[in-house]
Amino acid sequence: MTLDIEAYLQRIGYQGEKQPTLTTLKALQRLHLQTITFENLNPLLGRAVPLDSPALMDKLIHQRRGGYCFENNLLFLEVLTTLGFQARGITGRVYWNQPEDAWPPRSHMLLLVTIDGEDYLSDVGFGGMTPTAPLQLHCRDSQRTPLEPFRVDVDQQGYSLWVKVGGPWRLLYRFDLMQQGAVDFEMANWYVACHPQSKFVNNLIVVRTGEDCRHTLLNDLYTVRFPDGRSEKHTIASVAELWDLLQGVFAIDMAGIERQNLEKVLKEKSLFR
Numbered sequence: 104m105t106l107d108i109e110a111y112l113q114r115i116g117y118q119g120e121k122q123p124t125l126t127t128l129k130a131l132q133r134l135h136l137q138t139i140t141f142e143n144l145n146p147l148l149g150r151a152v153p154l155d156s157p158a159l160m161d162k163l164i165h166q167r168r169g170g171y172c173f174e175n176n177l178l179f180l181e182v183l184t185t186l187g188f189q190a191r192g193i194t195g196r197v198y199w200n201q202p203e204d205a206w207p208p209r210s211h212m213l214l215l216v217t218i219d220g221e222d223y224l225s226d227v228g229f230g231g232m233t234p235t236a237p238l239q240l241h242c243r244d245s246q247r248t249p250l251e252p253f254r255v256d257v258d259q260q261g262y263s264l265w266v267k268v269g270g271p272w273r274l275l276y277r278f279d280l281m282q283q284g285a286v287d288f289e290m291a292n293w294y295v296a297c298h299p300q301s302k303f304v305n306n307l308i309v310v311r312t313g314e315d316c317r318h319t320l321l322n323d324l325y326t327v328r329f330p331d332g333r334s335e336k337h338t339i340a341s342v343a344e345l346w347d348l349l350q351g352v353f354a355i356d357m358a359g360i361e362r363q364n365l366e367k368v369l370k371e372k373s374l375f376r
């Protein structure tokens with residue numbers, strides 16, 4: 104089974120040109136983030152997270168579920184290469200909400216895309232602060248996107264990505280340009296999906312990007328975040344309310360999830376107050 108590019112384009116509502124241009128990449132990245140939700144229901148519930156193409160197509164396209172970085176970015180990589188883009192996967196260390204002198208594992212996947220000799224970072228799987236547009240790798244200035252401004256820096260440790268959300272610049276992740284293959288993604292994916300201390304095993308994390316905001320869910324806390332730093336927070340009071348939120352605001356088809364099992368796991372892991 105190969106990628107059904109037409110099914111993907113229909114899923115995200117893309118009707119533009121299919122040429123490997125920057126215009127196409129910008130539109131695909133924006134629509135992917137608005138349509139295919141970042142979510143970790145599988146690792147939270149103890150389910151497998153396969154990364155092969157048929158599994159990604161079935162889950163993210165046909166089941167109308169979402170996924171985290173490896174799922175979203177591997178699918179997006181296959182979409183881009185099918186359309187003729189020169190693209191490959193790379194990995195990074197996540198520093199969001201961590202000290203800058205920490206040494207986290209390479210747990211994030213992103214894409215390096217080359218268009219007309221210019222290198223761009225493309226990412227549809229960083230969750231709450233995923234860039235909503237491709238970023239020029241070799242530009243050190245602030246780069247505008249439909250939401251927050253981002254900046255790519257470089258130093259002796261490699262490259263780093265920063266975001267400005269109504270205040271000082273904050274470090275998202277550090278990365279280099281070493282090409283990664285399926286075996287590298289499988290190893291990192293196992294850690295994220297299965298390690299007892301992985302945040303994706305121990306928390307409910309869901310994100311969907313809107314036209315002018317980001318909808319985020321961390322366990323029982325639902326937050327709407329705006330580019331200027333404002334946020335609106337609401338504590339989810341019941342599993343019934345959570346279920347409606349996941350199906351509604353986050354546009355996840357919950358048909359394949361057992362509601363009683365989700366409720367059991369949330370209680371066992373004390374994720375609701």
